[in-house]
Amino acid sequence: MKMKTLLKEALENVYDSPGTTIGEAIAKVTGGANLVDGKQTWELAKEAKQALMTMKKCCNAELATYRKTGLSPAPYYFERVAILSRREKNYAQEIEYCEKYIKVLEEYYRKRGLPDYDGLKLGGRDLAICKRLPKAKELLAKSKSP
DSSP, X not given: OOHHHHHHHHHHHHHHSTTOOHHHHHHHHHTSTTEETTEEHHHXXXXXXXXXXXXXXXXXXXXXXXXXXXXXXXXXXXXXXHHHHHHXXXXXXXXXXXXHHHHHXXXXXXXXXXXXXXXXXXXXXXXXXXXXXXXXXXXXXXXXXX
């Protein structure tokens, strides 16, 4: 099923079923792509923000939802993985998740023909992720120096 069809179906589910949230509708039409351990990613944002593995699962769910629906992944989880990775001095992982998010955001913009200075890329978390990347690369290089 194509992305636009899935989104249309999800929105129809919301309108046809009062009380259904867009997240629940997306879970239904994507086979739960936006779920982590049976919960919406946003439900885990506060309760598991210090849990690196859960935040990584949230990143994967956001990417799976993006692939199935075309909805831009939420940067929160990628930023949390970056923050938690730096605390553990796992700079390679920090770089990986920053680059993963930037790559998908650039793809999102390219597919829609949007200019770089428009919309999502102006968000605080998006900018924070972009700003983390050079510092993480510098820290990784320093950690590998004798």
